[in-house]
Amino acid sequence: MITMKIKSTEIVDTFAEAFKMSGTRVIITAATKQWAMAAAQSMTGFATSVIGCKCEAGIERELNAEETPDMRPGVSVLLFAMDADGLGKRLVERIGQCVMTCPTTACFNGLESDTTAIVGGQLRYFGDGHQIGKVLGDQRLWRIPVMDGEFVVDEHFGIQDAVGGGNILILGKDQKTVLKAATAATKAMCEIDGVILPFPAGVVRSGSKVGSKYKSLIASSNDAYCPTLRTVTGKSLVPEDVNCVLEIVIDGLNEATVADAMRVGLHAAAKPGIKQLSAGNYGGNLGQYHLYLNKILEAS
Amino acid sequence: MSLKLSLHTKPDVPLEAAVICTDKLNGANETAIAALTVFHGNDQTALGEFFTVKGQCDGEIHIEGDLANVKHLGSEMTSGKMIIEGDVGQHLGAGMSGGEIIVEGNAGNWVAPEMTGGRVIIKGNAGHMVGSAYRGDAVGILGGEIIIHGNVGNELGSAMRNGLVVAGGNSGDFTGVNMHAGTIIVLGEMGIRSGAGMKRGTILSMHNADMLPTFSHACTYHPYFVRLYLAYIKEQGLTIDDAQLVGNYQRWVGDAIELNRGEILLYVN
Numbered sequence: 006m007i008t009m010k011i012k013s014t015e016i017v018d019t020f021a022e023a024f025k026m027s028g029t030r031v032i033i034t035a036a037t038k039q040w041a042m043a044a045a046q047s048m049t050g051f052a053t054s055v056i057g058c059k060c061e062a063g064i065e066r067e068l069n070a071e072e073t074p075d076m077r078p079g080v081s082v083l084l085f086a087m088d089a090d091g092l093g094k095r096l097v098e099r100i101g102q103c104v105m106t107c108p109t110t111a112c113f114n115g116l117e118s119d120t121t122a123i124v125g126g127q128l129r130y131f132g133d134g135h136q137i138g139k140v141l142g143d144q145r146l147w148r149i150p151v152m153d154g155e156f157v158v159d160e161h162f163g164i165q166d167a168v169g170g171g172n173i174l175i176l177g178k179d180q181k182t183v184l185k186a187a188t189a190a191t192k193a194m195c196e197i198d199g200v201i202l203p204f205p206a207g208v209v210r211s212g213s214k215v216g217s218k219y220k221s222l223i224a225s226s227n228d229a230y231c232p233t234l235r236t237v238t239g240k241s242l243v244p245e246d247v248n249c250v251l252e253i254v255i256d257g258l259n260e261a262t263v264a265d266a267m268r269v270g271l272h273a274a275a276k277p278g279i280k281q282l283s284a285g286n287y288g289g290n291l292g293q294y295h296l297y298l299n300k301i302l303e304a305s
Numbered sequence: 306m307s308l309k310l311s312l313h314t315k316p317d318v319p320l321e322a323a324v325i326c327t328d329k330l331n332g333a334n335e336t337a338i339a340a341l342t343v344f345h346g347n348d349q350t351a352l353g354e355f356f357t358v359k360g361q362c363d364g365e366i367h368i369e370g371d372l373a374n375v376k377h378l379g380s381e382m383t384s385g386k387m388i389i390e391g392d393v394g395q396h397l398g399a400g401m402s403g404g405e406i407i408v409e410g411n412a413g414n415w416v417a418p419e420m421t422g423g424r425v426i427i428k429g430n431a432g433h434m435v436g437s438a439y440r441g442d443a444v445g446i447l448g449g450e451i452i453i454h455g456n457v458g459n460e461l462g463s464a465m466r467n468g469l470v471v472a473g474g475n476s477g478d479f480t481g482v483n484m485h486a487g488t489i490i491v492l493g494e495m496g497i498r499s500g501a502g503m504k505r506g507t508i509l510s511m512h513n514a515d516m517l518p519t520f521s522h523a524c525t526y527h528p529y530f531v532r533l534y535l536a537y538i539k540e541q542g543l544t545i546d547d548a549q550l551v552g553n554y555q556r557w558v559g560d561a562i563e564l565n566r567g568e569i570l571l572y573v574n
Contacts, residue, residue, distance in 0.1 A: 034529075074533055074536075075529050075530075075532040075533055075536075076532055076536065076550065077529070077532075111529045137505075137507075137568075138486075139488065139507070139530055140448075140467060140468075140469075140487075141469065141488075141533055141534060141537055142537065144533075146530060146533070148528075148530055154526045154527065154528065154529075155526075155528060155529065155530070157529045157530050157533075
């Protein structure tokens with residue numbers, strides 16, 4: 006059902022179904038912003054969906070030297086998992102394998118919270134007894150000897166409840182037009198602090214539905230939005246003059262930031278050639294958060 | 306309303322006034338505070354014999370006068386704030402575990418011996434044995450911060466096990482002697498035999514120093530954690546050169562007669 010439009014683009018009266026997750030923020034610093042970014046990109050690789058990657062991660066933004074604890078260029082990374090325990094394990098794995106390994110880096114907690122995961126306190130054992138613990142105010146750090154000097158890492162990283170799986174769907178006349186709209190949307194969404202878009206360049210083409218005809222699969226292609234199946238499935242949601250659909254998934258540290266990102270994304274994606282903007286859900290029975298597109302846009 | 310204590314009679318001999326502490330004075334009225342026992346040498350007397358008491362302690366005490374002969378102020382303090390407008394005597398903040406003491410003048414020997422938490426800031430100079438273990442004790446301070454803006458005497462941070470001790474000026478001999486862990490920062494020059502007998506811990510100095518033969522030079526590098534510490538003490542009002550934040554430091558490891566896990570970092574200008 007259509008009750009709202011942005012310019013000529015229809016806004017489908019539906020909602021994005023999002024899930025309660027656990028989230029954290031990691032501050033990576035390095036001698037140059039290029040090395041900080043190299044570590045951040047490595048750390049956020051293979052982290053598009055909890056279904057296959059055990060976590061979802063992305064780069065929140067670059068940080069100037071004045072914004073980081075050690076006054077070096079940095080990158081802020083957000084990491085999400087289904088629970089705090091799992092998130093702690095992913096932090097240890099990814100900081101250990103992707104940040105500690107990268108020349109000149111240091112890694113700091115970027116989220117104050119009563120719930121924490123011990124990260125530096127586990128990675129310190131890599132120092133084989135030569136690690137040095139330091140306490141500065143309320144902060145406990147570990148200095149782990151590495152071949153270019155020392156890797157400095159916080160003992161604890163804060164964890165808080167977060168929201169994963171906010172999304173918008175962009176339905177347009179052709180692939181070129183929809184790609185252009187999706188790119189504009191992701192660019193606008195990346196300006197919002199506290200959210201990440203975990204898929205490649207923020208965009209996913211293989212949207213999924215729950216379950217499959219194959220019993221071993223917990224998710225399969227979202228055939229209702231596959232243009233090639235419009236006349237086949239009998240439940241297609243692809244209008245006749247739509248030939249391409251792309252999805253943008255948003256994870257955020259709270260519901261409001263996810264809604265903010267969806268709002269700016271919807272406005273940016275509403276371009277000529279974009280027939281509809283919609284959102285994916287599972288009937289409302291799985292996710293704890295229902296982000297209605299109309300309400301989000303009305304709030305603006 | 307904070308409490309104000311003004312010294313009206315300068316003690317001839319050391320006055321032991323451990324009762325002047327936020328924990329002990331909170332909620333008491335002026336009469337009760339003036340009647341509290343202090344020791345003038347070996348004479349037991351009342352606090353009011355030396356101080357004018359005004360107000361009530363709500364977690365904060367202001368003390369004024371030449372207190373160079375007044376000892377044990379803020380002993381065993383756990384919370385609150387004491388601001389001392391003038392010089393202060395020995396054993397300031399002994400064994401304190403929390404709260405903050407700010408001295409606008411100089412402090413005597415034995416500042417905050419065996420403290421476990423809290424913060425002491427001395428805007429002037431301090432004497433010997435700052436942040437130390439008592440004689441005969443194996444372990445000194447277990448936590449907290451002592452920040453001296455000026456010079457300090459010998460045995461700064463002796464046998465300390467945790468915490469942060471900073472001297473904005475020079476330190477005397479045996480800085481960090483028998484240190485177990487923790488961090489000492491000396492922005493000026495250190496005397497001789499720094500780090501003697503240290504097991505672990507960090508001594509950071511912005512000047513070159515004569516190293517004991519039981520210390521070995523490991524490398525010259527830029528330790529990133531130093532940035533955090535220098536930025537932190539810069540916030541406390543000490544002067545830090547930008548070059549020191551980003552510069553290289555010689556890393557000396559010792560003391561080889563002990564665990565050989567301690568380090569002295571010397572800024573390379």
